[in-house]
Amino acid sequence: MKDYLRTFYRFLSSYGLSCILFLLLFLLTFLGTLEQMHAGLFDVQKKYFESVFLVHELFGVIPVPLPGAYLVMSLLAVNLILGGVVRARKSPAHWGILLGHIGIVVLLLGAAIQYRYSQTGNLTLYEGERSNEFESYYEWELAIADASGNGPFTEYIIPGEQFMHLGTAGTRTFRSPALPFELRVEGAFRNCQPQPVGPGDTPPGRVVDGFTLISLAPDKQAERNAAGLYATLQPASGEAIEAILWGLSPIPLTVEAGGKTWVIDLRKQRFQMPFAVALDQFIHEMHPGTQMPRKFESHVRKIENGVEQSVTISMNAPLRHRGYTLYQASWGPPNAQPGEPLFSVFAVVSNPADQFPLYACVVISLGLCVHYARNLLLYIREQSESAAS
């Protein structure tokens, strides 16, 4: 057993494994880049870089199973820690290389933290509006809220990752002691459109209240997909309520259950910030006689614990606060007439590891400096000694 473990340890920390993993990373990057000719960035990222395994179709026909970049980079981190740090020589001659390896480990660690904990999305505000929430570009969620009172409200959230993978045939039931019904998701569509069913129509799927969901091919720009699902609400007593939930519905599903009014909404995943942002004024100027933007900036107030601070967010001057960065991303409506209210769109990023690449670069640079400085000193000393002799 000890031999097996030792062999396994040697394999994991071997230089050969490093070479194979780097070649695989190169291959995945190459294939993932080519794939973007046919698929969107989001789908390619999921398939090639956030997966454990994948099947690449060579020339579009020959299936080739490959490890995903998630698995390759995890193995690379283990390989680097065991081979490049634990097993590496620790003499002063190798301190520089050791530091370089530690820097790369920091880089991989930052990537892992970003993958697991970062949040990205957008916040759209009309002039005069404020919010402390931003919504994801791609991910969906089901939100159930008791809308009986005047607020504040408690929303019960079912993350999209718990039902979007079900496909058109899968089912899953969700419940909470606080809810007077169970919610059963019976088929989820990544991109779809509800369509009315006429008397002579033969819909491909289930019909609920005269509508069926028509599955559409996923959009290349994944943020344009409109998710949808069939849901059944089963109260503890009484009849079940069937409904279609669609991600672009302008009006949420509203039901009465347990003597209360409940709002159920399929929507883009929302994230809360520890502070609110209020848009006071949005300014956009075009170059004279053209539609080319010369300047667009948002005058906002950052509101936290009752304290307000005025900030201007423009193209190269984001608002950074409490680990969140708000960039000026867009504005609209594009066809706004003079005097019509405008909205400003901020790209919001929260990444606990956003400084890790900087730390890694510092450590790697330090390691290279130590390594090459030592070699230079040794060379100079050798030259002086040979000159002296």
Add this chain to the structure above:
Amino acid sequence: MAVRDRISIILPTLLAVVLASCGGEGSVTEITQTRRVDSLPMPPRPDATSAQRFGYERGMNASAPHGAAHSAEEMELPFTWATPEGWHPAPDRPMRVVTFTAGPAQEAECYVTILGAGGGGTVANINRWREQMGQPPLEEAAVSALPVLEVLGKPSPWVEVRGAFTSASGEAMDDALLLGLVCPADAFSVFVKMTGPATVVEAQRDAFLAFCTSLTWSPPADS
């Protein structure tokens, strides 16, 4: 490396991967995530029908933000149309009077828009459509030579452009076909446009032309 050694490496790795991929998904899942909010993003509408929730029936779409484009019903259209067989109405979209989808998998889209006065001009709009299909612009003389349909009592040129379609939002489609009609009515211009895969739109050409000619002025309210 001996075969036995290799097996000792590969087997535990495979086992770990298989175990990691087991989701342990039960039939009932507890909802554990909650969030406190001061206001709901969309207020409850207990009386909303499915048609209203999906944007097929207008007039209840009050949750549209300030300044959003008005729905067709709010615009009190002065004309009506006949929907060709096999065309399905699609939900409201900003700036559009009505949107339909057509084709075996609803791949083609046809919609009507209205712009004030000339709406930028017939030549400019037809060339904008040609640009979206990756085609060079036409001279004014060439536009004047386009086939014409009688729509809403006005001679309305229509155009057929084949190419790689790029929508205003940057969405691309190879081998696409665009059918477009410009109807310069007195107070405004009506634009009818259909796009989609070339084979699908070709099959819908007659339906498109029939739809255009079906546009009819509504009778006055007191008649």
